[in-house]
Structure formats: C-alpha cells, structure tokens
Amino acid sequence: MAKPVENSTASAQAKTVIEGRDVGKTFGGGAVIALEGANFTVAEGSFVSLVGPSGCGKSTLLRLIAGLIDRTSGSLTVHGRDITGPHTDVGMMFQRATLLEWRTAIENVLLPIEIQRSVTSADKARAAELLAMVGLKDFAFSFPSQLSGGMQQRVALARLLQTGADILLMDEPFGALDEFTRERLNLELMRIVSEVGATTLFVTHNILEAIFLADEVMVMTPRPGRLARMVHVPFARPRTPELTLTPEFNALVAEVRDILGTH
C-alpha cells in the first residue's frame, strides 16, 4: 500500500515551487478586498491545507495561482516563473465534480489531453491506469449521472492527475460528500498524492481534515482575507485515522482554532 514519502516535506533543502509576496486581490475596482498581503512559500511535494471561514479568500488564492484571475498587487511565482495567465503547471478540482455529463468516465479523464493535442494510445492506457488508481476500474464507461457523488469526485481526481500537472489545486473537493465517503477519499488522496509525488494545495472548512492531511496548514482569516499563520504538522506518514485521537493532534487542532478565533 502506501509507501512513506521519501522527500520528507518539511526538510529545509526542499525546493520552493510556489512563492507569494504581498499578494493582494480586490474585486469591483477595489470595493471588495478578497485577499491582502499574503506571504507564503510552498515546498515541492508538500501537502498544504488552507483553512478559514467562508469568504476569506481561499478560492481566490487558488485561482490566482492557477492564473485564472490576475492579482492586483504583489508578486506570485510558480517554479520561479511569474504568473500571467492560465498555465498547465497546475490542475484544478472543485467541490462539484464538474464532469461533462455527455462523456463517459474515461472520456472525462482524457478531456485535458484532448484540449491540448490528439489522444495517443499511451494517453488512453494512462487514463485507464488512473481510473484504476482511484478505484474505478470497472466504471470506465459509466456516465457521470450513473455514478455516486463520491465516485464522480474520484473521476475528477483522475482527470486532475491526467493533466500531468505537478501542482494540484483542490477547492473543497470532498466538501459536498457525506462524512464516511469523505474520510475514505481523504485516505486515498494521501496515498495517491504521495504515489505521484505532487505538490498539493487543499482547501477545506474542516480543521481536523486540514491537519490530518497536511504537512503545513495555512490558516486564513476574513475581512479582508489574510493569511494569519502557517502551522507546521510534524506527524509521520503514512497516517491512520487513529492519529486524530492523539493529544498531540488535538493540541494542534486547538492551536488552529485559537488562531481562527482570536483574529
């Protein structure tokens, strides 16, 4: 099953892949400040959770990193390159699976390739492999509406991996699922991400989930959206659900709660 990650993420020598300096974003000509003065770095291969209440700019930050919207101040680089527009270093996943309901699961997984070039048999093999990886080997030719919500998100995850992007931006990907499904998917996500060795930014409302999954937790506070603090999560991998019962884990939960509450 899960192999321990060899690039121990918090290690000082890990390369920085995303770097933000005083990143700010306003909407409506300055009327809405969505994000202000965000300073952060994300190390290669690390798993970073973003927590914070609704409207604190989490989605905005992800969209800035994806180049889908332009920042209004500061500097933001991915692999040392300035972000000026949409780029394929990142792949995205949303709370809704955003699958195309007229395509089968595997055709959905192949969509990012089709957009860029013609599909080869190697791509097809890779798509089948990814579907197997997310546990949908037997559902490759099902249409999205024939799949449950959790399975749809698995397809979305496979599609995200098919992009070949080494940075995964996930905006509350399992937020609409029931507790059991979400827990299972979280565990699988950890396994898959370490298997492909991608850098992950994972937005969630759930503090426990944020800490459980992450190497670093970015705690954000609203009005205006600010990055309050980075909290380092020291626990070894692979992690099991029992971790959430330990005093160390709960001390970290209390710390994050505290930051969110006192700001």
Added chain:
Amino acid sequence: MHNDQNRMFWILRAAPHLLLLAAILAAWEGAVATGLITTIMIPRPSAIGGAIVELYVTKGTIYEHFFITLTEAVVGFGIGAAVAIALAVSSSLSENFGRYVSPYAVVLNVTPGIALTPIIIAWFGYGMGSKIALAAVICFFPIFVNTLTGLRQTDEDREELFRSFGASQRQVFMQLRVPAALPLMFAGLKIGLTTALIGAVVAEFAQATAGVGVLMSRFSFSLNMASSLATLLSMTLIGLLLFYTMEFLDDRIVFWRREARMAAVSRARARAWKSGAAH
C-alpha cells in the same frame, strides 16, 4: 419466452384502457341510436369509423392532403429552426449582436404570428409557399429563445476548468457550451415543431386548395361531422409522427438524459474502446 412475458404484461396493462374506451364508444353509439343525443355535433362512433375507413382505406383521399400538410410543416420548421439557431448562436457569440437583435426578437414574440396569416398569403400566394412561410415564422421564437438560453448558461467552475487546461474559446464553445445547450435546444425544437404544424393548418384554413386543413373546413361546412373528425385524426397522426421523430432524435443525440440510452451508449463505447485497443 421472455418476449412473451413482456407481451402478456402489455396486454394486461392495456386491457383496462381498451375496455374503458370500448365502454365509452358503446354508450355513445347507444345514446345516438336511441335518440338520447340528437345534435349534429356528435356523430355516432360507427359513422366516424365508416368515415375513417373511407378516407384512409377504400378511397384513400386523405393521403395526398396528409403529405402536403406534413411537407409544409416540416419545410417551414426546417427554415424557421435554421434561422433561429443561426441567430441564437450569433447572439451567444457576440454580446453586441445579441443586444441589438433582442428587441426585434421580443417584438416577434409578443406579436401573435397567426395574425400575419392573411398578409403572408397575399405575399406568398395560395399554394404551399404561404403555409411554409407561416410555419417558419411562428416556430422561430421558441427555438431561438431556448437555444440562446441554453448557450448562455454558464457554469463558472467548468469554464475555469477548461481554461486551466489551456482551452481556446472555440474549444470551450464546441465542447462545453454546445453540448450543455442541447437539452434545452431540443425542448425548443419540440415546441417549434408543434407550432409549425399549427401554422401550416391555420394557413390552410384561411386560403388553400389542398392539405388536411382544407379538407377539414370542407367537411365541417358541409356538416359532414364524421369525415371532419376522421380528418382531425390525420392531424393527430401528423402531430404524433413529428413529435416522436423529434423525441427519437432527442433520445439519440441527448442520450445522457435517458437512463436506458445512456446504458446502451456506455456499452457501445466500451466495445469500441476494446476493439481499438486490440489493434
């Protein structure tokens, strides 16, 4: 044997309906025969049956008119739909075009298209041309508005996803907007097809030499109610024919909206994939 079971099932399901129908017809027949109903408005079912046999079987008068009306409705629908879809696509692609065309579309919508009947007949003559024109005019709007609404639906997340893949405007349009608009477009096409038939028939009432509308007025005004009702049946048949043709296309093209079709397409794609992999 599986099929036999199916057939039994259908017979069992249809039986009460047929019984009810038979009972109604018998009561009706009896009421007319015993003089309970005397108005000319209600001919006996047997008289209607006789008229149907005469029109559809022995003389076969109906067919010529049937095909004329069908052609008028279908050609009119084709023209109306082509213009409507072209304008809807242009309006969705260019905000300016849409903005400056929409007032005229609204005017066309609120004007009862039927009112144009006499004028269209004056313009296009007594033949099929005027029927086609009226059908095209009155089926335009439902198709236009549904297609445009469908194309303008935006799903922020999916558009962002496409952009994050580096998709061009054209790819977003062809692979996301158009398929997403198809269900609504087909709903509009179905309404339009019904409307086109109404246009053809009304134009025939007003002035024509052939078509089921003409036949209908002729029978009605010679107080031959049985034949008139038999003719009405042909309009129902045209309506059903058009509706189910559209339904069939809808089923094939917008397959992802139907459970059964989706399962079939899913199997077909799996097969195609496997045979492709074998090569």
Added chain:
Amino acid sequence: MTDNVKATSQPKTGQMVIHFTIFLALILSWELGAQMGWLDKLFFPAPSAILTSFWRIYVSQGNIWFHLYISLGLVFAGFTAGSILGVGLGAVVGMNATVRRFLQPYVIVLEATPRIAVAPLLIAALGFGATSKIAIIMLVCFFAPFINTLSGVINVDRDRFELMRSLGASKIQVLRKLVLPEAVPVIMAGERLALTSALSGVLVAEFIQRDQGIGTLILTYTRNLNMASAFACIFTLTLIGFLIFKGMERLDHRIAYWKNEAGLRRVGAKRARAWAAEQGGLARA
C-alpha cells in the same frame, strides 16, 4: 423563458443611442425602398403609409375600436373559462392516480393534435357567432394550465408532502396549503401560454367566420390590398401582446411573491405591520 432575451442590467445611454440608430436606419431604408419603388407598395407599405393608417383607423375613421372591443371581450371570456377549467381539472386529475392513469392516453393524443384545428368543426357544430368563438378560445386555453397544474401537483415535494401528512392534514388541506402554492409558478407559466394562445384563437375564429373583430379586420384589409391598414392592425396586436406579456409578468410576481426579492420585501413588511397592529391591539385590549 423570454426573460433571457432582455438585457439584464439597465441599458447604458450609448447603447440606447445605437439601438435607436439601428431602428431609425431600418425604418428609413424601408421607407426609402417603398418610395423609390424597390419594394412593391401594394404588398410592402411604407412606414409613413402605416402611420397614416394608424391615424385613420384610430382617429379619423376610428373603426378599430369596435373590433378591438369585440375581440378582447371574447379573449377575456374564453381565457377565463378555459383556464379555470384547466386548473380545476388539472388539480383533480393530479390528486387522483386512477383518473390520471385512465386519462393519460387521451392527454397524449390531445397534446399531439393542433387544438386550433378543431375550429371549423366547432363553428359548424355551434353555428356562427360568439358561442363558437368562445368555445374555440376555451379549447386552446384549456390545455397549458391543465398540463402545468397537473405536473405541478404530481411533482409536489415528497418530504413536504409527508410532513403535511404527519401533521394530520386532510387531502383538501394538503391541496390548499402545500400543493397549489407550490405549483403556483408553474400554473402561472401555463396561464401565460394560455393567454397568448387565446389571442391566436380569436384570430383564427375570426378568420374563419369573417364577421367582425380584429382578425376579420386584418383579413378584409388584406383582401382589399390595403396592406398599410392591415399592418397597423398587426402592430396593434404587437402592443396588446406586449401588454399581456408585461401584465402577466407582474401578476406572476405578485402572486408568486416568494420567488422574487421585491415581492419578499413587500409582503414581509406588510405582514410585519399587520402583526404589529394585531399585537398592539391585543396589548391595548
């Protein structure tokens, strides 16, 4: 459905200027075409001729008023009768599964038949005059409210239905307090369609009967090749259609007030006042 064609935000002045310019250019080229003889004046009257006709039929001759009065009266009568019948039957049929099952085949057949095609039959059976016209309008008005009420009633939210049952509500109470209010927006959509069909229905009835009313007027003008007056009548119908459209929209907003922001605020404030007055009254008593 049609709401999407309208611009959602208030148009800017610059856009209004362009709208106006396009409109003017269209009218002027039409006028020019007619004046220069590029368009056959017999068939395509110039805008100026249509304007003159407007003046004539509304003012100097004033003959349209009578026909408008006749036609709109028939529309009102037929629409009211047809749509009340449609909603009533739709509710009854919707609440009763057995009736629904036996009616369904007939509904499918009726849905495919162009209802307006029955017009000659009804005229022949009921004779010339207002009765057959109203019958035609009723017939074309009946269907949309019927189908929409029916589907509104059938598609009532299951959980809410069960909630009502658990509260011990009777069938009538469920209908009055849950089913009909929930179906109101759909029913209103049916009524809109019905009123539009009513206008078409009266025109067809008048085209066939050729005695009086706006349809007869259009037919007569066209026969006499007085196209300008025929167009003036049609633009009158455009205006009526527009007023109907707007009127129904407002009615819809008032009746289904919980579906729009302004309605929620209006009714909310009203109920708060009523409540306060009642409480005040109780306090004083």
